[in-house]
Amino acid sequence: IKQAVQKQIKAGRDPGTHGPIYLFVVTNANDDGVGDGTVNTYRMLDALGQANTIPNVAKDERADALTEQRRQLEGKLVAAIDSMPGPHDASARAASRARQQALQQQIAEVDQQIKDNHNGIVPSLDIEGLKVLVCSLVPPDTPAGHAWGYVYVHAKLMIVDDVFTILGSANINTRSMEVDSELNICHEHSGVTRPLRQKLWDIHTGGLGAQKNVADAFKAWTEITNKNKARQQGKLAPYASLVGFMYTGKKRTRTD
Incomplete structure (x- = not known):
């Protein structure tokens, strides 16, 4: 992704004029989803300038x-x-x-x-031409006063430019990419991909962050995650299912 951004900038793309590339990530932030591969998770987040979302592993x-x-x-x-x-x-x-x-x-x-x-505090880092949001999900119907659980993300889905879709079983780790037998499907059909993206994001954001324009969606997602951060600290009910990714575990594992 970073290479694609730099290639476009070198070819004349001006993030200020043409806009940045937006990356939206929804993944697991609990031990069930991250626990076996905290180091690889850190490496990926660090590459995206988001090491601040896995601070203890990052520091170690x-x-x-x-x-x-x-x-x-x-x-x-x-x-x-x-x-x-x-x-x-x-x-x-x-x-x-x-x-x-x-x-x-x-x-x-x-x-x-x-x-x-x-x-110190692990900082986030800006990457020229790339806007990144890494999120996870909680049950949106969690009552006020109760600890927020998590929605386990199992599907491996990638959508690019509302045209290209890939869905499959392969995780982004060495075992899935180099060892196991995995099956993924892909297609290029905007008539299917955009409605899929908007329907999924509509579920994640309670109907508030599925805009056609991804810049508007990025702004909406940022507002939702900020509101949910404050609501979680105040022990209120979630504003929507979408929350900012944060893994505070200290163990470093490489068994994914």
Whole structure:
């Protein structure tokens, strides 16, 4: 998706003039749906600038990456110290000292990043030319005062430009894509695809976010998820089934 966006921008698409590409995602945000593959879920969300929606896994994955980066820098520093030229070559010694100082500065910067990652909030990141909404579903008839459950998303459905539809059994993971036997169907028929998209979104949004214009739908979805966030915090009934994706589990799993 990101490659397609960049390709279009390079070909002359101006997000300000022609509009961005919109990506709407509805998936699971509970252990039943995410639990076996939290790392791959993080990788996908991070690639879309949405690592903030899986914050604990994101922090741990980034901590590991920063720790490894620091280890490699320390190794380079030790090597630079061990290979320090003798006093007979002042120029080479000065260059080596400069190299060591640069490595020490890089290590200090990584140490600060490790500290910031531990203490800070995982931010969302904007991607030029791409607007992303990642959501999940709750029972819309949940009474006020009750904890919101979840609607398990099992279907693997993708709709592109109200024309292309693919529906099947393959998950976006290594097992489904490379190992298991899976069956998907696809077609290109706007007379079927657009009504399908609008009917499905009508269900998700309580009739409020199935607009023909996806920019209007994106705005409506954003308003719905913001309202539901406030209503969930206030222990009120859902405004609609659609809620913003948020997985706060801490376990890191790779068994999907």
